Amino acid sequence: MANLNMLLQQFLHVLLFLLIPVSSQPNQLFYDGFLGSNIMSLRGVAEIESNGILKLTDDSSRVVGQAFYPTGLRFKNSSDGKAFSFSSSFALIIFPEYEKLGGHGLAFTIASSKNLKALPSQYLGLLNSTSTGNSSNHLFAVEFDTAQDFEFGDIDDNHVGIDINSLVSIASAPVGYYTGGDDNSTKQNLTLTSGEPIIAWVDYDASQSIVNVTISESSTKPKRPLLSHHVDLSPIFEDLMFVGFSASTGLLASSHYILGWSFKINGPAPPLELSSLPQLPGPKKKHTSLITGVSISGFLALCGFLFGIYMYRRYKNADVIEAWELEIGPHRYSYQELKKATKGFKDKELLGQGGFGSVYKGTLPNSNTQVAVKRISHDSKQGLREFVSEIASIGRLRHRNLVPLLGWCRRRGDLLLVYDFMENGSLDKYLFDGPKTILSWEQRFKVIKDVASALLYLHEGYEQVVIHRDVKASNVLLDGGLNGRLGDFGLARLYEHGANPSTTRVVGTFGYMAPEVPRTGKSTPNSDVFAFGALLLEVACGLRPLEPKALPEDVVLVDCVWNKYKQGRILDLVDPKLNGAFNEREVLMVLKLGILCSNAAPAARPSMRQVVRFLDGEVGLPDELRKPEEVGYQEGFDEFMNSLEPSSFYQMSTSSYAIKTDMDARFPFIDTSLYTLHARGETR
Structure with a gap:
């Protein structure tokens, strides 16, 4: 019965919007779920699930999901050019791929276009490396950021920020909500990546030129906002603007969901009740069935035999997972995936060699993304410690002038790192x-x-x-x-x-x-x-x-x-x-x-x-x-x-210099791709 009422309510919402004349526009939107056709304009990996939940991204790496109300809304008074007041409320859930490691976040967005030319990762599907900071963007966003991006001055990896034409927030605060009144309130911390529903309110008061952002873990709106900032949105908004949501993932990924949304121009947004919103399904239950005609003892014996073969093959080909591998974050590729991408590490795919191993060009089979795969040699001085260092360090670094690390793989003695392919080489x-x-x-x-x-x-x-x-x-x-x-x-x-x-x-x-x-x-x-x-x-x-x-x-x-x-x-x-x-x-x-x-x-x-x-x-x-x-x-x-000890002296040749043999253990810092050597007195 409850599901029937929900479907009926969604049908009435859709019917109401279809009956609105073209020359007019709605000043209020309300979705306690997103069932129905043409409810939202979706781009990237965004989709509406069968239960009415808007999923902006899944846990795939480096993807963008955008969802906007299909038509532009009038946000300014045509007579004086002043922006209208508005109010919005929405319920969100963020599930990280790795516990406590979110990537990257979502944003409530008002933009001059619903077709944003945007990048994933730290750009949240809003802007790109050349557009961020441009006044021509005409973009207002409230970001719910789960990755600390130092390029944009983020305060931490669990914050709310107000963005104007840029990913550098004009105001931000760690996630939480205030209990009590304005004069006697206590802040309660929240974690965006908890996997639990969070309700957010974004309100703009045009008369005072102030944006308030409030969040809570319940349907009751706290009296004191988490974030308040004085800003006049009139220069930012054009007459017609598009309102909706955007999210992205990077090396680390999260699934970003919107359960429900309400919005109103020149008035408070209709309240949302968490209890009436669609819920994410719980863990799938495992079911078993008997195989007719097979005795229990024979069935168990067959299962035991098959399980033994499975475990043997799995052990033979297994990638040993150690504790540090669960903490470092970036996407782990399978060895077979990288082997296929590089055509079996063929010589014709070789981009270069050095003292630490070889670098191959590859194309990931599922996405056709070109990558560079660094395969660290078995006898390299860059062993497991340096391998972990490279993942742990560059995997969390984000800057437009660093080579992005996409992921990694470790299979027994093989250590591999996967980077964006740089077309023009070194x-x-x-x-x-x-x-x-x-x-x-x-x-x-x-x-x-x-x-x-x-x-x-x-x-x-x-x-x-x-x-x-x-x-x-x-x-x-x-x-x-x-x-x-x-x-x-x-x-x-x-x-x-x-x-x-x-x-x-x-x-x-x-x-x-x-x-x-x-x-x-x-x-x-x-x-x-x-x-x-x-x-x-x-x-x-x-x-x-x-x-x-x-x-x-x-x-x-x-x-x-x-x-x-x-x-x-x-x-x-x-x-x-x-x-x-x-x-x-x-x-x-x-x-x-x-x-x-x-x-x-x-x-x-x-x-x-x-x-x-x-x-x-x-x-x-x-x-x-x-x-x-x-x-x-x-x-x-x-x-x-x-x-150096006399027994270890080597002379610079007429063409190059390096250190080898017993010197390797004492001074493992020479890049042998650039140098060769011969011993003093040795004939080359």
Whole structure:
């Protein structure tokens, strides 16, 4: 009977909207479920389930779901251009794929279009990397965010925020509600990802230009709102606007549901009663049946035999799940899925090889998404610890200039990481060894600024300090638009803001490794700055930081640049492949900044925040730089070499340098994809 009444009520709602003349519009919407045709305009993965629940997303990774009332509503007074007051109430449920790890959230949305050109993950299906912050968006949203995105200054991973044309909230608060009156109220905390229904109210008072957001776990609206903010929505709204909801998932995923919704212009929205809204189904019950004609003993024997085969195969092919794997979050792919994507890890799909293994191009069979699969070799020094580090660190990092990690796989000895495929490969292929394509100076300068922005985020923008420890041209990848993306976090190290980094084993690549690192065993943000200085010089000069084939005075690039700087001929070192087509002011600034970042004293190097300000032209570099004896790599290099035992000495060949055999265990930091070696006195 209750279901019949619900269906009848939904039918009357639909009939009411169909009878509204085209020239008019409803000023009130009410859905205690979403049954009926054309109730909502759906895009992405959004769908209305058979019981009337609006499901914006399921627990698939990196998807968007949008649901809007099909026609635009008039939100402004045509005579004076002032926005109308409005009120909305809705009941939501968020189920995370992993307990306590939401991704990413949903938003109540009023937009100038119901066809938003939006991205998943931190963009909540509202905006994209180029549109966020633009006044032309004409977008108002209240976000219910379950992932802390430092790019947008989120306060935590369980908050409500008011957004105007941007994902940077103009006001936000941790999720909760107030009991009692305004003068004597107590806040009760709530968790968006609890899987329990939450009712939210969004009210705009045009006379006072104030937005109030209130939430509760019951149908009774608290007297005190969770969030209040003064803002005039008149400049934001156009005459006709679309109202609805949007949600997205990222590496982490959640299922986002709307159980019911009411909305009214110039008046309070009709109340919702949780008890009258459709409910999510509980866990499916398991049913068994007897097989006719088979005796109980024979049936049990057959089951035992089949179960034994199943368990044997399962054990043989099983991926061992350990505790840390349940906590790190990003999507786990099956080995067979990645094997199929890379055509069995065929050589023709190989994108590159290094000391840590191989990287293959692949296409995921279900979504046709192009990916890069990093397969860590069995004998690599990057073992399980670094594998976990790369997942745990980059899996939670979100920045437009980092290579996004899509997921991972571990099957016995095979360790695999799945990244977005970067169509244009690594930066070093455009700088060295007779590149087929020459990057213009404008493109190079853009890549430099992209990498600087990524490092600033790692050092200051994340909840912990992230030290990359392997910044170099081969770890800078270029996407389809030739934007620089910093990748390969296998050596990354994290520590809390305000703490001192602990001593660890020495890692890095010669030419990019700060001189204090071999001496102290400590990597800091300053050592990343040193590596970035080497990157600046090689991008401008088209030369590697160490060039063994060069004349003795030119082996170390920073020393060579310094010598030319002293002679007033620093522009002689600009990459000749540019054919003189470059901005002299920018090139000079980059070369001088490269010297400044390469100072032997860590405290004398600029921070990445200062570097970004230099590159953006907000501040100028010093007119005079310090002497070469106080800059450069050679001091630390010599000290490191002198620390080796005589039996372990190797000589730099005429073409390259590396460390192998017994040195691997003591100094596992050489990228053997760049270097080879021979023993002193050995014939090559």
